[in-house]
Amino acid sequence: MKQKSQAKNKTATLAAALTLTFLLAASHAQAQAQTQVQTQVQSSPGGLALAQQQNCMSCHSVTRTFMGPALRDVATKYAGKPEAQSYLAHKIAEGSSGVWGVVPMPANTQLSPGQAATLAGWILTLK
Known part of the structure; x- marks a missing residue:
């Protein structure tokens, strides 16, 4: 029973880590897009x-x-x-x-x- 509980905790931790990684990547992509727009606006x-x-x-x-x-x-x-x-x-x-x-x-x-x-x-x- 203890092994099942530990497996669930590991799965939940992995899911949370993957979600956080995805959110950070999306945030980084959005920041890069905004920087690109700012560069284009400032270039002209x-x-x-x-x-x-x-x-x-x-x-x-x-x-x-x-x-x-x-x-x-x-x-x-x-x-x-x-x-x-x-x-x-x-x-x-x-x-x-x-x-x-x-x-x-x-x-x-x-x-x-x-x-x-x-x-x-x-x-x-x-x-």
């Missing part, structure tokens, strides 16, 4: 500064869905598409609705075509 400070200056960050976040989609999700969706930068620049300048849900994105008529292209290019680096 002009894009981030322009996004902040033009109030893009009022509705968007780099990593979290807010009023609009996370910019990283936008980058992932359009990654590898040949006309992605011009398509996004057009959407930024002219506005959009229905692509990411029911909340429309207003036109950003204050942006020059070059600024819209800069923002689109920066967004695409966030994937």
